[in-house]
Amino acid sequence: MxxxxxxxxxxxxxxxxxxxxxxxxxxxxxxxxxxxxxxxxxxxxxxxxxxxxxxxxxxxxxxxxxxxxxxxxxxxxxxxxxxxxxxxxxxxxxxxxxxxxxxxxxxxxxxxxxxxxxxxxxxxxxxxxxxxxxxxxxxxxxxxxxxxxxxxxxxxxxxxxxxxxxxxxxxxxxxxxxxxxxxxxxxxxxxxxxxxxxxxxxxxxxxxxxxxxxxLAASGFFEAVISGKGGHAAIPQHTIDPILAASNVIVSLQHLVSREADPLDSQVVTVAKFQGGGAFNVIPDSVTIGGTFRAFSKESFVQLKQRIEEVILGQASVQRCNATVDFHANDRPFYPxxxxxxxxxxxxxxxxxxxxxxxxxxxxxxxxxxxxxxxxxxxxxxxxxxxxxxxxxxxxxxxxxxxxxxxxxxxxxxxxxxxxxxxxxxxxxxxxxxxxxxxxxxxxx
The missing domain is CATH 3.40.630.10 (Zn peptidases)
Structure with missing residues (x-):
């Protein structure tokens, strides 16, 4: 017709x-x-x-x-x-x-x-x-x-x-x-x-x-638990400080965008969650960090995800800590x-x-x-x-x-x-x- x-x-x-x-x-x-x-x-x-x-x-x-x-x-x-x-x-x-x-x-x-x-x-x-x-x-x-x-x-x-x-x-x-x-x-x-x-x-x-x-960008979430050995803040040599490890992780994650990504290929890594401890004088056994990552191509997004996991595990190891990384893909699927x-x-x-x-x-x-x-x-x-x-x-x-x-x-x-x-x-x-x-x-x- x-x-x-x-x-x-x-x-x-x-x-x-x-x-x-x-x-x-x-x-x-x-x-x-x-x-x-x-x-x-x-x-x-x-x-x-x-x-x-x-x-x-x-x-x-x-x-x-x-x-x-x-x-x-x-x-x-x-x-x-x-x-x-x-x-x-x-x-x-x-x-x-x-x-x-x-x-x-x-x-x-x-x-x-x-x-x-x-x-x-x-x-x-x-x-x-x-x-x-x-x-x-x-x-x-x-x-x-x-x-x-x-x-x-x-x-x-x-x-x-x-x-x-x-x-x-x-x-x-x-x-x-x-x-x-x-x-x-x-x-x-x-x-x-x-x-x-x-x-x-x-x-x-x-x-x-x-x-x-x-x-709009592809987006996903990540969460990491960084585990060390807690103890009194006055004797840090007897502890394995997960807060210090997490701090190094956060700084290193920013380098993924500033030093690894093409400046013309927009990417974001943001740590928006940092939980652990509760006392001024006690180093906790573990801390949890979490955040989001985003990119404008599937290839960049997959690469960013891989590097986030590598950085978290590697930096935790440098500080004598263990780490686990969860991208919550089952309950929070990655958006294309x-x-x-x-x-x-x-x-x-x-x-x-x-x-x-x-x-x-x-x-x-x-x-x-x-x-x-x-x-x-x-x-x-x-x-x-x-x-x-x-x-x-x-x-x-x-x-x-x-x-x-x-x-x-x-x-x-x-x-x-x-x-x-x-x-x-x-x-x-x-x-x-x-x-x-x-x-x-x-x-x-």
Missing amino acids: GFCKWVSLIFILHMFVPTPVSSDSSLSPEELAKIPVNFLDHAKTPEVVDWMVGIRRTLHENPELGFEEFETSKLIRAELDKMGIPYKYPIAVTGLIGFIGTGGPPFVAIRADMDALAMQEIVEWEHKSKVPGKMHACGHDAHVAMLLGAAKMLQEHRHDLQGTVVLVFQPAEEGGGGAKKMLEAGVLENVDAIFGLHVAADRPIGKVASRPGPL VTVNNKDLHKHFQNVVGDMLGAHNIIEMQPLMGGEDFSFFAEEIPGYFFYLGMNDETLGQLESGHSPNFKVNEDALPYGAALHASLATRYLLENQPKSTLPTGSVHDEL
């Missing part, structure tokens, strides 16, 4: 086409450009905004950590049930995927992560976290609300969709590798492309930021480099340019942060971007992973509209060359 067959899909809400399009014509650039504009207009209506804000605040009050998002998932399923959107649950313990459209190809996915952080919120407001020691300090509550907002708009015209939008509600982004577990479940095997976003406190509202190619597909970058620029204007697209530099969207983008053509939410009139927003983190809820319509627009235009522009029989959603995925 040609583009003309998808007219009713494209001009959602019966206002996307000002005049009828004949059955033998293709869509003009002007007509295509109206899709994201009208999605944003719809997303900004009080009905949709208030609904998304309500969902976001409910989630914020009730944060759940990775693979514990049972109530979060329950709320999402309840909303999907109200909208009549079919879904599969559970996937990767608490995750789920919903389906809007024909159940046949093409398939395009839009993703939101659901988990909170083990952090005590110190922002005082009406919808502060009700769970001690847990907080949505990275905006995942907003991500869920925006994806549901997109689902609401798309579902209203589900019979017009010629293809399938897959809604991915993913658990355990914060170190648990929930994306990896969803892929291992095989539920996204037929997906042709996937999009994801993250709110950004340092970007102005109404602007987005991304880039083609590598965007997040790489944005170059063709999807062009799609992103076109859609966002039509919605917000090309001047509101920021081509950013790569960041050393990690994101488990990388697992999706490693298997499926993927695209990840940042959604600005900073409004100077509201004061400075804290960055993610801060107990002072706040979300500017005025950004929610932008995220919902971008999700819906990127998916809709992708389906439109990637129709199969020949019509294939479409089975049920459950047959296809």
